[in-house]
Amino acid sequence: xxxxADQGTPVLEVSDLKISYxxxxxxxxxxxxxxxxxxxxxxxxxxxxxxxxxxxTAQSVIGLLPANGHVDRGTIRLNGTDISRWSxxxxxxxxxxxxxxxPQDPGSSLNPVKTIGAQVGEILEIHGEARGKxxxxxxxxxxxxxxxxxxxxxxxxxxxxxxxxxxxRVLIAIAIALKPELIIADxxxxxxxxxxxxRILDLIDELRAEYGTAxxxxxxxxxxxxxxxxxxxxxxxxxxxxxxxxxxxLAAPRSPYTRQLIADAxxxxxxxxxxxxxxxxxxxxxxxxxxxxxxxxxxxxxxxxRGEAPFSAVDHVSFRVRRGTTHAIxxxxxxxxxxTVRAVVGFQKPTSGKIxxxxxxxxxxxxxxxxxxxxxxxxxxxxPYASLDxxxxxxxxxxxxxxxxGNLSRLERREKTLAILSRVGLPEALATRRAHALSGxxxxxxxxxxxxxxxxxxxxxxxxxxxxxxxxxxxxxxxxDELQQDLGLTYLFVSHDLAVVRQIADTVxxxxxxxxxxxxxxxxxxxxxxxxxxxxxISAIPGRKHPAFA
Amino acid sequence: MTTLDTIRSEIGADGRAGSSRxxxxxxxxxxxxxxxxxxxxxxxxxxxxAIAPALFTSYNPVEGVGGAQLKRPDALHLLGxxxxxxxxxxxxxxGAVHSLTGAFVAVGLGLIVGTTLxxxxxxVGRRLDDAIMRIVDVLLSIPPLLLSLSxxxxxxxxxxxxxxxxxxxxxxxxxxxxxxxxxRVRRSDYVEAAFGSGGTFRAVLWRHVLPNSLxxxxxxxxxxxxxxxxxxxxxxxxxxxxxxxxxxxxxxxxEGRNYISTAWWLTTAPGFVVxxxxxxxxRVSQSFGxxxx
Numbered sequence: 001x002x003x004x005a006d007q008g009t010p011v012l013e014v015s016d017l018k019i020s021y022x023x024x025x026x027x028x029x030x031x032x033x034x035x036x037x038x039x040x041x042x043x044x045x046x047x048x049x050x051x052x053x054x055x056x057t058a059q060s061v062i063g064l065l066p067a068n069g070h071v072d073r074g075t076i077r078l079n080g081t082d083i084s085r086w087s088x089x090x091x092x093x094x095x096x097x098x099x100x101x102x103p104q105d106p107g108s109s110l111n112p113v114k115t116i117g118a119q120v121g122e123i124l125e126i127h128g129e130a131r132g133k134x135x136x137x138x139x140x141x142x143x144x145x146x147x148x149x150x151x152x153x154x155x156x157x158x159x160x161x162x163x164x165x166x167x168x169r170v171l172i173a174i175a176i177a178l179k180p181e182l183i184i185a186d187x188x189x190x191x192x193x194x195x196x197x198x199r200i201l202d203l204i205d206e207l208r209a210e211y212g213t214a215x216x217x218x219x220x221x222x223x224x225x226x227x228x229x230x231x232x233x234x235x236x237x238x239x240x241x242x243x244x245x246x247x248x249x250l251a252a253p254r255s256p257y258t259r260q261l262i263a264d265a266x267x268x269x270x271x272x273x274x275x276x277x278x279x280x281x282x283x284x285x286x287x288x289x290x291x292x293x294x295x296x297x298x299x300x301x302x303x304x305x306r307g308e309a310p311f312s313a314v315d316h317v318s319f320r321v322r323r324g325t326t327h328a329i330x331x332x333x334x335x336x337x338x339x340t341v342r343a344v345v346g347f348q349k350p351t352s353g354k355i356x357x358x359x360x361x362x363x364x365x366x367x368x369x370x371x372x373x374x375x376x377x378x379x380x381x382x383x384p385y386a387s388l389d390x391x392x393x394x395x396x397x398x399x400x401x402x403x404x405x406g407n408l409s410r411l412e413r414r415e416k417t418l419a420i421l422s423r424v425g426l427p428e429a430l431a432t433r434r435a436h437a438l439s440g441x442x443x444x445x446x447x448x449x450x451x452x453x454x455x456x457x458x459x460x461x462x463x464x465x466x467x468x469x470x471x472x473x474x475x476x477x478x479x480x481d482e483l484q485q486d487l488g489l490t491y492l493f494v495s496h497d498l499a500v501v502r503q504i505a506d507t508v509x510x511x512x513x514x515x516x517x518x519x520x521x522x523x524x525x526x527x528x529x530x531x532x533x534x535x536x537x538i539s540a541i542p543g544r545k546h547p548a549f550a
Numbered sequence: 551m552t553t554l555d556t557i558r559s560e561i562g563a564d565g566r567a568g569s570s571r572x573x574x575x576x577x578x579x580x581x582x583x584x585x586x587x588x589x590x591x592x593x594x595x596x597x598x599x600a601i602a603p604a605l606f607t608s609y610n611p612v613e614g615v616g617g618a619q620l621k622r623p624d625a626l627h628l629l630g631x632x633x634x635x636x637x638x639x640x641x642x643x644x645g646a647v648h649s650l651t652g653a654f655v656a657v658g659l660g661l662i663v664g665t666t667l668x669x670x671x672x673x674v675g676r677r678l679d680d681a682i683m684r685i686v687d688v689l690l691s692i693p694p695l696l697l698s699l700s701x702x703x704x705x706x707x708x709x710x711x712x713x714x715x716x717x718x719x720x721x722x723x724x725x726x727x728x729x730x731x732x733x734r735v736r737r738s739d740y741v742e743a744a745f746g747s748g749g750t751f752r753a754v755l756w757r758h759v760l761p762n763s764l765x766x767x768x769x770x771x772x773x774x775x776x777x778x779x780x781x782x783x784x785x786x787x788x789x790x791x792x793x794x795x796x797x798x799x800x801x802x803x804x805e806g807r808n809y810i811s812t813a814w815w816l817t818t819a820p821g822f823v824v825x826x827x828x829x830x831x832x833r834v835s836q837s838f839g840x841x842x843x
């Protein structure tokens with residue numbers, strides 16, 4: 001074991017670190033005097049939203065700042081040695097051996113043309129640790145250690161043959177290969193499903209307990225940080241807002257920003273502001289007023305090889321949504337939830353089954369009638385960066401649906417567009433901007449405005465808040481709630497995030513592998529899950545180690 | 551999303567909002583690489599030659615001066631004279647208009663025909679797509695020079711016909727690029743969102759697909775300009791372009807070839823000009839590509 005630091009010196013001590021980026025002649029400070037320390041064997045979480053400087057700080061520790069990044073001031077001490085101004089060549093000797101990195105995106109962090117075995121072996125070879133038969137043996141041992149089934153087979157496979165969770169395990173195997181003193185895990189699970197996330201974080205925990213490695217966990221998810229870290233460092237705008245033991249920070253946050261973060265994290269708090277529609281109108285409308293009816297929906301896709309049975313993405317799924325309520329469709333990637341809603345909004349003809357929206361049977365529609373039908377149901381996409389045309393102004397984007405159903409004069413269109421923009425909380429000054437000048441939250445507001453401008457009955461939200469930071473997400477959820485109350489909208493809310501679903505939905509369907517495994521009112525499904533899968537999903541929600549807040 | 555992305559977009563955002571247009575141009579000029587500046591200068595000069603050749607030389611490009619045949623370059627004749635006593639510099643200056651209009655016609659033709667085919671193939675899809683793309687594949691499989699020679703033989707000789715022949719050889723490239731861009735844009739969320747908000751096929755094509763897919767096509771058009779100049783000179787050199795005594799650059803090189811051992815400047819000077827223009831056009835179009843991407 002190379003882990004040898006005496007208890008006196010911290011593994012990592014960052015003090016008064018200031019980092020800036022230089023874009024052309026522009027100078028952009030991003031980290032302003034950040035200080036923190038990581039003791040041997042400790043897990044410290046750097047928590048913050050995008051733009052808080054958490055990734056930049058972590059990159060500087062391992063000497064991987066982008067070319068235009070520069071450490072202006074401060075020191076980074078690794079076991080007492082200042083490495084903040086080291087050259088790449090100096091870093092080569094410690095990267096992998098004494099500090100290692102578990103990167104964010106398992107999809108793009110492995111070399112697609114090399115086998116898993118070769119990539120894990122590479123780090124041992126570079127540092128001259130092993131070769132030949134010995135190398136092979138160590139690689140297999142590592143793969144086994146991170147819990148990959150059948151390591152000999154995996155070592156011969158290529159990255160595309162492995163799932164996201166398996167790839168992340170391979171990256172962890174590479175990171176722990178030389179038993180470093182410090183592992184930097186940069187959002188190691190944000191691209192993974194909740195149940196996979198839980199397993200990966202458990203694995204990091206186990207390995208830490210086994211080797212005594214310190215972990216610097218970079219995350220935007222306060223729930224994950226609270227669950228896994230001994231201490232939290234909360235960053236905002238490149239400054240440390242708060243630092244302390246995880247449980248203490250959570251119980252008694254000192255800075256208003258931390259308080260805000262905790263309040264906005266759906267897994268840590270039950271927001272009082274959101275009253276679900278069922279709770280709102282207990283008197284209720286007639287129970288038969290179902291605006292969305294899906295019965296025995298089947299969606300099959302042909303496989304590329306002929307003669308094989310078609311792949312069925314959605315397999316006999318049924319649900320009903322009452323007018324004015326929120327129905328959530330929950331599942332992991334590949335569960336068929338997106339396929340289901342694409343059929344519901346009429347982008348795909350289902351293989352079989354019936355879909356009725358506000359009394360209209362979708363199978364009877366086509367061409368012009370389908371176009372007219374689109375006024376009733378609108379879709380808000382997951383990624384607010386891809387769903388807005390980069391060449392249109394915000395005004396043009398929101399006005400466009402009105403142009404498509406052209407029965408309004410120019411002036412009326414203008415009035416209506418500006419009214420809906422202010423309704424979703426966007427200042428009029430933004431109307432002439434293009435999408436790239438807006439933040440993620442603002443863009444998602446634009447997408448919502450575009451969906452609402454036609455006065456639809458049903459709005460389908462396909463992971464509409466998943467790409468946003470927690471505080472932004474909380475504001476968007478508030479907005480959606482407000483709009484539902486004022487306009488009597490029905491929401492079909494697709495999500496993998498059960499914490500959010502619990503907060504906002506009235507009823508829920510849980511999908512797995514295209515099949516419906518659980519359904520019913522949210523309280524019932526969460527308190528008395530009808531299937532093991534639902535139970536597993538619920539137990540994987542981060543932040544549940546602290547039941548006082550769950 | 552990483553921190554870096556945010557910072558980049560922030561830099562972009564206030565760069566657009568904050569500084570005025572003039573300040574930005576001034577900054578651009580200061581940062582202009584010398585190679586690019588020189589390229590712009592070359593293209594501007596050649597362009598001026600084409601518009602107002604009389605400003606640059608007082609000699610007549612087609613009528614020779616008696617007794618001044620095959621003179622070496624000197625103060626009187628900057629680049630010397632040819633076998634008929636015509637000033638070579640004047641002929642190059644007057645020839646610019648032929649090469650440039652030829653290149654413009656060729657690129658314009660390739661751009662319009664190719665992009666139209668590509669957009670139709672990419673947006674309509676299925677059978678029509680297959681049909682168009684197979685024709686494009688056939689076009690691509692014929693060597694460009696052979697193709698343009700065959701077209702010229704069908705159409706007859708002349709500057710415009712040579713330009714058409716060169717233009718048709720680039721149709722395939724434009725069609726492929728336009729199709730791939732259209733297919734990329736068509737798959738994007740915002741196009742689906744536009745259909746979802748009730749857009750008709752034509753409206754979506756016009757509002758979203760075309761504006762977003764044509765930027766890289768335009769950048770490639772600039773790149774094709776240089777190679778079009780070269781191809782037209784090639785056709786001129788082979789005698790398929792403008793007939794003598796037109797001072798077309800390729801033809802100048804061909805005419806000088808007979809005197810290459812005694813009067814090297816007759817081939818070297820026009821050849822050098824062609825090379826410079828092609829290099830300059832490539833450099834400039836490269837900078838376009840960077841800006842648009």
